[in-house]
Amino acid sequence: MANQANYLVLASFLFCCLVSTCYGVTFSSLQSHKTLVVTASPTTGQVLKAGQDSITVTWSLNTTVAQGTDSTYKTVAVKLCYAPVSQKDRGWRKTVDELKKDKTCSHDIVTKPYSASGNTFTWVVARDVPTATYFVRAYAQDAASVKVAFGQTTDSNKTTNLFQVQSISGRHVSLDISAICFSAFSIISLFGFFFMEKRKAKALQHK
Structure with missing residues (x-):
């Protein structure tokens, strides 16, 4: 009888664990x-x-x-x-x-x-x-x-x-400075390109 009671207690414990696992x-x-x-x-x-x-x-x-x-x-x-x-x-x-x-x-x-x-x-x-x-x-x-x-x-x-x-915005001062410098360089390069092209055109006209 004692063994049977122990088995019942163990079975009840395992059942409770199973329910907890299933339902959370x-x-x-x-x-x-x-x-x-x-x-x-x-x-x-x-x-x-x-x-x-x-x-x-x-x-x-x-x-x-x-x-x-x-x-x-x-x-x-x-x-x-x-x-x-x-x-x-x-x-x-x-x-x-x-x-x-x-x-x-x-x-x-x-x-x-x-x-x-x-x-x-x-x-x-x-x-x-x-x-x-x-x-x-x-x-x-x-x-x-x-x-x-x-x-x-x-x-x-x-x-x-x-x-x-x-939260972090994703923008940093160093990146902003780099972006500004790159944009300025691009603008200067563009003006330089047009200036050189204009000089070449004038040189060809004088020949």
Whole structure:
């Protein structure tokens, strides 16, 4: 009987794992597992320049949660996430409850081994981050890298503590100077060509 009970427990565990694999983890299922306290250095409304400015993120386990809550936490994945105002009419940034399909947090900041406290990381905003309004979210993950808890710098409606990133325009001063010099050289060369042709024509007329 004991062996049969063990088999039933094992079968139930495998079934739960199979269901989780098939359907994936949903963000709504994590709402009761908002156990991480996350802060970021940008102030509300601050504008950061991609490729230049940095974000310092800190995270820790909420001291009010029950002891042992974080027993399955193995890593923490910190991400830069779009605020709703920058998701409107942009399907490629769409929020989807199933986290495997969710596009809210499309930019990785760092993934580190889990520690209940003392976690800080400074990240230079990647050059490919587009202009938008953002917040920061951290996911606690288990040994299989499945998201089991989270925390974020904004409220549940994602309307507070938001900041902006200004993307790289693609133009640089050195390129602008080179373009101006090339254009000036082209104009001078064109005038020089006409001047030489005119001199040749006059020389032929005098012969």
